[in-house]
Amino acid sequence: MLFDCDWKTNEIVSFSNHDDVLDKLLSLKEEPALSKKRCLDSFVAGVGGSYLRGRSVLAAWHYLNTLPLHNYEEKQPFACCWICGSHDKPKNINNSEFQYCLYLGNSYSSDPMYAYLNLQHLLASPPVTPTEEDCSVLRKLFELICTAPENETPGKFEKRLTEAKIIGGDRYTKRGVLVSLAKVGVIPNRFIELSDKSWTPYGDIALPSRELKNMQGRSDMEMPWAGWTGSLKLCEERARELFSDYM
Secondary structure, three states, X not given: OOHHHOOOOOOEEEXXXXXXXXXXXXXXXXXXHHOHHHHHHHHHHHHHOOOHHHHHHHHXXXXXXXXXXXXXXXXXXXXXXXXXOOOOOOEEEEHHHHHHHHHOOXXXXXXXXXXXXXXXXXXXXXXXXXXXXXXXXXXXXXXXXXXXXXXXXXXXXXXXXXXXXXXXXXXXXXHHHHHHHHHOOOOOOOOOOOOOOOOOOHHHHHHHHHHOHHHOOOOOOOOOHHHOOHHHOOOHHHHHHHHHHHO
């Protein structure tokens, strides 16, 4: 699959600063090949397993669709842009290694730089159509969330998801799916309301992490998924708005 998309070894992509990242990402905004349907098709196929790379596409599309043009704005306690989470310094990325990780089902969704690299590669890739099995996996995932015990934590849900054997992959590739759904508000959190239709500043989402026990010390949990609890279940309205064609 990689070589079908003109994948190159050791391809280095350079970004000079925050504004360069933003300019590159937003330059893709009018690309018809990055339509909402194309990106949702990819994501559902990723969840189901027929196109693992698709697991990363929902979060990248959310950046492209809602992130506004803005100046770099740094506030404590974060040494990055409060609005988008990007840093204002030169960065070189081994794009070949990055794309390889995406094809394995990993999802990088904490920086607009990753969203740009993700979507730029997708432009040169053939569209995918999720299978019925992919759609079935998505429905089963939603059902599992809806049956969560009231006091279930994200960590306990991840264990239950693994035991249910609905989604393949390791805990990090499965968590990437949950983080993406949380970023667009399909999986709610108890601190801030999120949506696929509007951008919420990175700092506003990350700040509540200081109140969460599951993000203390060396925890690898991240908001907004870390802010979910079983009593919140699933935001069925947003799930229907985004995924009615697959349900």
